[in-house]
Amino acid sequence: MSDLQTATLRKTALFDLHExxxxxxxxxxGWAMPVQYRGIVDEHNAVRTGAGVFDVSHMGxxxxxxxxxxxLLRRAVTYNVAKMREGSGHYALLCNEAGxxxxxxxxxxxxxxxxxxxxxxxxxxRDLELLxxxxxxxxxxxxxxxxxxxxxxxxxxxxxxxxMARIIGPEVAALPKRACTELPYMQYKLFVSRxxxxxxxxxxxxxxxxxxxxxxxxxxxxxxxPCGLGARDTLRLExxxxxxxxxxxxxxxxxxxxxxxxxxxxxxxxFVGRDALVRLKARGVARKLAHLKAIDRGVIRDxxxxxxxxxxxxxxxxxxxxxTLGVSIAMAYxxxxxxxxxxxxAVDVRGKRVRVVVVPRPFVKSDNKQQTADSxx
Amino acid sequence: MAASPADRKYSKEHEWVxxxxxxxxxxxxxxxxxxxxxxxxVDLPEPGATVTQFEKMGEIESVKAVSDLFTxxxxxxxxxxxxxVEKPELVNSDPHGDGWLIKVKLGDAAELDKLLTAGEYDExxxxxxxx
Numbered sequence: 432m433s434d435l436q437t438a439t440l441r442k443t444a445l446f447d448l449h450e451x452x453x454x455x456x457x458x459x460x461g462w463a464m465p466v467q468y469r470g471i472v473d474e475h476n477a478v479r480t481g482a483g484v485f486d487v488s489h490m491g492x493x494x495x496x497x498x499x500x501x502x503l504l505r506r507a508v509t510y511n512v513a514k515m516r517e518g519s520g521h522y523a524l525l526c527n528e529a530g531x532x533x534x535x536x537x538x539x540x541x542x543x544x545x546x547x548x549x550x551x552x553x554x555x556x557r558d559l560e561l562l563x564x565x566x567x568x569x570x571x572x573x574x575x576x577x578x579x580x581x582x583x584x585x586x587x588x589x590x591x592x593x594x595m596a597r598i599i600g601p602e603v604a605a606l607p608k609r610a611c612t613e614l615p616y617m618q619y620k621l622f623v624s625r626x627x628x629x630x631x632x633x634x635x636x637x638x639x640x641x642x643x644x645x646x647x648x649x650x651x652x653x654x655x656x657p658c659g660l661g662a663r664d665t666l667r668l669e670x671x672x673x674x675x676x677x678x679x680x681x682x683x684x685x686x687x688x689x690x691x692x693x694x695x696x697x698x699x700x701x702f703v704g705r706d707a708l709v710r711l712k713a714r715g716v717a718r719k720l721a722h723l724k725a726i727d728r729g730v731i732r733d734x735x736x737x738x739x740x741x742x743x744x745x746x747x748x749x750x751x752x753x754x755t756l757g758v759s760i761a762m763a764y765x766x767x768x769x770x771x772x773x774x775x776x777a778v779d780v781r782g783k784r785v786r787v788v789v790v791p792r793p794f795v796k797s798d799n800k801q802q803t804a805d806s807x808x
Numbered sequence: 809m810a811a812s813p814a815d816r817k818y819s820k821e822h823e824w825v826x827x828x829x830x831x832x833x834x835x836x837x838x839x840x841x842x843x844x845x846x847x848x849x850v851d852l853p854e855p856g857a858t859v860t861q862f863e864k865m866g867e868i869e870s871v872k873a874v875s876d877l878f879t880x881x882x883x884x885x886x887x888x889x890x891x892x893v894e895k896p897e898l899v900n901s902d903p904h905g906d907g908w909l910i911k912v913k914l915g916d917a918a919e920l921d922k923l924l925t926a927g928e929y930d931e932x933x934x935x936x937x938x939x
Contacts, residue, residue, distance in 0.1 A: 470900075471871045472846040661845070661872055728849055730869045752848045752871050781874075 437463040443488035444582045444640035445647055452657055460552035462489040465659040475665050475754045477656035478629050479795075482588035484650045485658045490583055491536075491555030492637055493548040493562070497572035500546050504538065506565050506702055509685065511695035515540040520609045520624050524685055524693050525550075525558065526704030530711050531681035532688070534558055535673065539611045539624055547611075547622065547637070549583075551675045565703070582643030586650060587633030587658075587666075589797075595634050598649050599623065603634065616642050628663065630670025631797050668751050668760060671722055671792035677733060678720060678748040678762050684708070687716040687764060689792075719770040720748070722794060723787040725759035729780040731787070736779045737763045744769060747778060755795045761787065809839060811930055813904050817920055818929035819862065819880035824904065827920065832881050835908040836868065836899060839933040844870040847899040850892055852877075852910055857885045859912060861919050866909075868899070880923055883912030 437456060440463035449456065454465030465486070467474060477483045495504060504512045510523035520539040524532050534554040539547040550558040559576055566572055586595060596604035599616060603623050606612060611624035619642035627633035636646065651657055664674070673679045679688045685708065686694075694708055725731060731750035736743040750761035761778065769776065774789040812818065816826040822840035826833045841847065849869040859865045859879040866877040888910050892898050899907040924932060 466872070467845060470846050472897075665871060730849060730871075730874065732874075752869075754846075754871070 441489075443486055445486045445488065445644060448644065448647060449486065449657075452651070454657070454659060457660070459660055460489060462552060464489060465657075467659040467661045468657045471659070471661035471665060472754045474656055474658040474662035478588040478631055478658060478662065478666055479755060479797075480589065481656065482586060482590040482594055482650075483656040483658035483662065484647060485585040485587065485660075485663055486582070486647070487585045487635070487663075488578075488582040488643070489552040490578075491548070491550035491552065491558055492577045492581055492583060493550070493555075493559060494575040494577055495546040495548055495562070495572060496544060496575065497570070498544055499570040499572040500544050503562065503565060503570065503572045504546055504548070505700040507562055508536065508538065509694040509702055509704070509708070510538070511698045511700050512538060512540065512546065513698070513700070514695070517542045518610055518612055520611050520626050522693055524690060525561065526685070526702070526708065527681055528704055528707060529681075530684045530704045530707035532675070532679045532683055532685065532690075533561065533681060535675050535679060535690075537626060539622075541611065541613060541622075549635075553676060577637070580639070581637050582640050584636045584643055584647060584650075585627050585629075585633060586636065586655065587627045587629040588631050591631070591633045594650060594653055594655055595623075597653070598646060606634075608632075617645070628670075628672055629666035630672065630793055630795060631666070664749075665751050665754055668749050668762070669753050669755055669793065669795035670797075671762070671794055673720070673762070674749055683720075683764070684711050686711055687718050688720045716767060718745075718764040719767055720762055721765040721770040721789050722792045723747075723761045723763060723776070723778070724756070724790045724794065725761075725778070726775075726786040726788060727784075729759065729783055729785040731759040731761045731778045731780060731785060735761075737765065737787075738777045738779055738784070739769055743779070744776070750778070753794060759785065759787075760794045765789070809842065809930075809933075812837060812839075812926040814926040816904075817880065817923035817925065819878065819923055820932060821862070821878040821880070822933070823878060823880045825880045825920070825923065826908075827881075827914065827917070830914050831886070831911060832883060832914050833908050833911050834879060834881065836877070836903055837929070837933070838903045839936075840875075841900050841903045841907070844868065844873060844875060846871045847896040850877075850896050850899065850909065852888045852893065853885050855885050855888055858915075859883060859885060859910075861916075861922070877909070879910075879912070881912060882915035882919060884915070885910050886913050887911040
């Protein structure tokens with residue numbers, strides 16, 4: 432991109448490092464972000480077999496703090512955060528009154544009164560507004576938007592733990608899956624969690640720009656692969672992790688998206704959308720987010736029609752070539768009758784019929800014990 | 809980006825043609841493969857098919873994008889690079905060599921005058937960089 436094209440976009444505190452590293456910069460959710468450095472497939476494979484690092488500073492980072500932080504979040508999201516232990520993270524959904532998905536944040540409980548809410552870049556402002564609107568007079572809760580002041584890195588892959596132990600400390604490598612902690616690094620404070628959005632073992636770090644830049648440089652000097660949004664997308668799709676805006680949005684509900692496990696209906700919290708979700712659950716789903724693997728050659732991409740008996744029955748919500756499997760993979764909302772594993776359908780790839788079969792999720796299963804298949808970052 | 813080989817001619821659609829008598833070998837340029845990224849499929853015409861200069865002859869797909877292939881020279885397809893069909897990444901690793909796409913029997917050598925020299929092409933491509 433030219434300087435003129437990036438001028439109106441937001442830049443992370445690592446932007447100059449990406450440019451110097453040869454990152455190809457593209458606009459994404461209002462940010463100028465690297466889509467790739469060496470190449471999507473090389474970066475993808477590095478995360479599956481070794482370790483890669485992503486700048487995910489475009490993600491929303493909202494600290495929710497105060498005696499009523501838990502109460503506010505119980506009202507805001509579908510998952511009951513009261514069940515979360517201190518020093519742990521969990522996937523959650525922010526729904527509208529009709530049960531549609533406004534965002535799918537990852538929430539970390541730092542201690543009894545402090546949470547970190549990590550939402551999608553495109554939803555960061557809206558998430559803040561929605562949470563703010565739920566604050567009742569007299570509630571002891573503060574919303575601190577830390578997207579500008581901090582950076583966020585995702586260090587992912589089976590070798591990530593070793594690099595983190597060397598650069599940050601052995602206590603980090605001992606973190607259990609989905610746990611989080613705060614610890615010092617030089618004169619800075621780090622937030623570190625054992626989570627990610629790739630299906631592999633990995634870590635996410637939120638910290639000051641200075642510390643983030645130092646860690647990024649050190650990881651690269653040690654041989655960790657710098658990765659862009661292109662590999663982030665192929666990795667999360669292979670792990671069958673939904674992407675908000677593609678696979679889930681306000682027109683989809685948690686049950687048809689296969690995310691009923693993130694909706695806590697039975698423990699008393701009256702969160703936004705609860706009544707609608709009770710009704711939706713009782714009614715049962717008419718369509719289901721299904722996972723499709725290609726039998727034929729051809730790259731399946733977003734929005735391509737899914738065909739059955741010559742009729743378009745769905746539209747691909749996410750589709751890509753899978754570097755690990757060597758064929759295309761895709762997700763689409765199929766009528767329940769067509770969503771059973773083993774069902775054969777076709778995708779219309781610019782007039783060419785590419786046969787696909789419904790497969791279980793994930794498409795690619797990491798053999799790592801620390802796999803974080805339900806997390807996102 | 810290294811200078812394009814001077815032994816062949818180039819189209820503004822980022823294909824090259826290397827002529828040896830009546831036979832011509834056709835591929836995509838280093839610039840094109842770099843812009844596309846990891847190539848995962850190529851869809852090429854069958855041997856015996858006739859292709860027409862600057863018209864679509866196939867498709868090339870990378871992980872992120874699909875692009876039409878336009879032939880820089882008219883003629884009858886005599887050979888398709890099966891190695892590239894089976895290992896499309898050859899287009900990335902050796903676009904001007906083992907990553908060639910098709911060979912044709914030239915229909916009209918005069919039409920090659922409409923193509924660019926290596927120097928002209930490199931200047932053209934440098935104005936197109938998106939990265």
